[in-house]
Amino acid sequence: MTPDPPLRADARRNREKLLVAAEQVFAEQGVTASTEDVARAAGVGVGTVFRHFPTKEQLIEAVYHARLARLADLADQLAASADPGAAFAEFFTTTVEGAATKNALVDALARAGVTTDSPEVGQWVRRALGVLLTRAQEADAVRPDVTLPDLLGLLVGTSRAVEHLSDDPAARVRVVRVVLDGLRPPGAQKVD
Amino acid sequence: MTPDPPLRADARRNREKLLVAAEQVFAEQGVTASTEDVARAAGVGVGTVFRHFPTKEQLIEAVYHARLARLADLADQLAASADPGAAFAEFFTTTVEGAATKNALVDALARAGVTTDSPEVGQWVRRALGVLLTRAQEADAVRPDVTLPDLLGLLVGTSRAVEHLSDDPAARVRVVRVVLDGLRPPGAQKVD
Amino acid sequence: MTPDPPLRADARRNREKLLVAAEQVFAEQGVTASTEDVARAAGVGVGTVFRHFPTKEQLIEAVYHARLARLADLADQLAASADPGAAFAEFFTTTVEGAATKNALVDALARAGVTTDSPEVGQWVRRALGVLLTRAQEADAVRPDVTLPDLLGLLVGTSRAVEHLSDDPAARVRVVRVVLDGLRPPGAQKVD
Amino acid sequence: MTPDPPLRADARRNREKLLVAAEQVFAEQGVTASTEDVARAAGVGVGTVFRHFPTKEQLIEAVYHARLARLADLADQLAASADPGAAFAEFFTTTVEGAATKNALVDALARAGVTTDSPEVGQWVRRALGVLLTRAQEADAVRPDVTLPDLLGLLVGTSRAVEHLSDDPAARVRVVRVVLDGLRPPGAQKVD
DNA sequence: AATGAATGAGTTTTCATTCAT
DNA sequence: CATGAATGAAAACTCATTCAT
Numbered sequence A, B, C, D: 001m002t003p004d005p006p007l008r009a010d011a012r013r014n015r016e017k018l019l020v021a022a023e024q025v026f027a028e029q030g031v032t033a034s035t036e037d038v039a040r041a042a043g044v045g046v047g048t049v050f051r052h053f054p055t056k057e058q059l060i061e062a063v064y065h066a067r068l069a070r071l072a073d074l075a076d077q078l079a080a081s082a083d084p085g086a087a088f089a090e091f092f093t094t095t096v097e098g099a100a101t102k103n104a105l106v107d108a109l110a111r112a113g114v115t116t117d118s119p120e121v122g123q124w125v126r127r128a129l130g131v132l133l134t135r136a137q138e139a140d141a142v143r144p145d146v147t148l149p150d151l152l153g154l155l156v157g158t159s160r161a162v163e164h165l166s167d168d169p170a171a172r173v174r175v176v177r178v179v180l181d182g183l184r185p186p187g188a189q190k191v192d
Numbered sequence E: 001a002a003t004g005a006a007t008g009a010g011t012t013t014t015c016a017t018t019c020a021t
Numbered sequence F: 001c002a003t004g005a006a007t008g009a010a011a012a013c014t015c016a017t018t019c020a021t
Helices: A009-029 A035-042 A046-052 A056-079 A084-098 A104-110 A119-138 A148-164 A169-183 B009-029 B035-042 B046-052 B056-079 B084-098 B104-111 B119-138 B148-164 B169-183 C009-029 C035-042 C046-052 C056-079 C084-098 C104-111 C119-138 C148-164 C169-183 D009-029 D035-042 D046-052 D056-079 D084-098 D104-110 D119-138 D148-164 D169-183
Strands: none
Touching (some): A009 A046, A035 A046, A084 A119, A084 A148, A084 A169, A169 B148, B009 B035, B009 B046, B035 B046, B056 B084, B084 B148, B119 B148, B148 B169, C009 C035, C009 C046, C035 C046, C035 C056, C084 C119, C084 C169, C148 D148, C148 D169, C169 D148, C169 D169, D009 D035, D009 D046, D035 D046, D035 D056, D056 D084, D056 D119, D084 D119, D084 D148, D119 D148, D148 D169
8 A cells, every 4th residue: 555665574564553653642742742752652762763764754744644545545435335425425524533633634634735755645635535526516415616625625624623622522513514514515405 | 902911112012023923933834933033033032032921832822812812803893793694704704814824823713712821812702702603693694503612613624724725715715615604504595 | 363253252252162172072082072072071061062063064164174274374474484495394394293183183184175164264274375385485495396285285194194103203203304305396405 | 815714605705795895985985984884885784794794893994904905915016026116116106096095095004003903914014014115225215214103104194195185196196206205315316 | 694674872953941241 | 121142951863783584
């Protein structure tokens, strides 16, 4: 799934451990968490972190990319759904709820459009989301004037809103419904 | 407008300069910008920054509070409007657009609920927004089930979305419309 | 003597202390000595070192430049001498002996030709040495075919030789005499 | 020629590859070049470097020794020459020019006197150079007061000078001539 | 044996905060 | 009071050396 040069089995395993640990630590303390904290959480030495990610910036990017990859993956899976409107809503809700405890996802999403390195992941996300959106629009489940950038912006924003309401599940549900309702075509009746 | 102890004229002027400079610098580089950068932008020495804001944390808080104060002020002005629905929409749009180039506003808003020090500003904002929201709901311009926390969350989130679309004005307009539409009562016909 | 922006009195004093300490420490341990060692030797905190020299590289350069400045200064003083040949020999000997316990001088000299930053110092050294050399050649005290680069090379090399013989004063004298003899015009009788 | 324990053919080959690579890398970047750089240049893993040279220090020493061995070898060959003065001059010139692009040779030479481990190489060099020097002095081609340490110092120094003039062949020639002239007995007429 | 990943002590560098000027 | 130099704790990064594969 990650288009990296072939690594030794143990190295790949450590890379995964690091990504998981970094995601966790960054979610808890923000990306200002120290590299040593990440190393400790992964159960490796700092040196190992820097062997895999020569710069903290690169570690952060890698975490974002991993998230984007999961997102694109989810979008791909749902694209096959028989009900494009439901697929779209499910994707939106899942993504945005997934961010509730992982604030960095917001930033990851924010980069889907402008990722500097390994632009393939960004393209993958955009393509997968594009399919989901277009199908939903063809099924008259989503306003026809909404574009892919709009959708990315709304995902970023709604994730942020949901994150902000992390301790109020009912509020989260209402907020997501507001945005999804807003995304319906003008004529459509609201679900309520 | 700021509930601080009375200061000498020049001291107050420095405080203002600092707040403006800090808002600018934090908007550009994030709150991780160094205190010296802020001092330089304000044209003063670091010492002066620390005289006014004994801690960087307090400087950040002060910047947030200044923003919240402007927000509450705007809400107060619009509360008098004859058309509560329009007032609500205008407040929402203005706030959210104001954040387009100032990402830190998002965080300021995010704190409206949980501000640690000088809780009065938070209360002021909540009261002012509460009035705006309630009137709009009474005028059947906003869903009745939306609460004040929901609104804060949506402001935060939509600001973030708008910030993310900072270089695409048309997309920003669409995104705000989506959210405002979503906020209308179920029965209401969409504007579009 | 150093063409730097005006500094506060205490700052300038610390800069001097640092340069002296760095010269000392680098002479003893080589330029791989840690910055903290330099700070300790100067009796200041590391932060102070980095305020004055944002990079270790820059600190090293500064030490070199200070040495080159002293060199140029000496050359300037001797340029006024009535006996150009003696002046030249004295400059050569003094310079080269001064390097006996300070290996880094060699590198400083080595940079007189190719100094990247503050090229003024390099120019100053070259101009001052050029005067000394030309006068000695006009007085028939030095081979006419020797150029300024040759002289710099010989200073570097002889300093290195002298450094290598640091514990054998008699050998140092012989070695310097060999080079100075070699620098005399072909016809000249050796002093012995 | 290298007094090491017998190795398997492939191991010996790796040892050679490493020595060559290390010489190259150290010449380019100085001995502070990382061990991984050396390994990469040799086309082997770091582990292999440390199998052959348990310490970086030992690798450096080995590089020096290889150079010294080549030097002693050259001196031995020239010792048989019919013209001791010419042999001496050729040895001096060749050695010193050989250092032009390999700054580390300077340090190798510098250690000919004080080599800590495998002192045999140092002795070998000193014996071979001693013969060359003594014969030249007996043939009245070199000052009688010059000692072996003097000669080592001059080789080190002139190598350094030549290295410093690495991009100016004519200057190199002049500088070497200056030193060789200086080494002639007082009465001798200069060649020039 | 060779390989290259992991380790962690040691260095460089940053920056909030203090304090002499 | 303002200033900006000094401080030092903390963070980022390097690299000789070890060790699992």
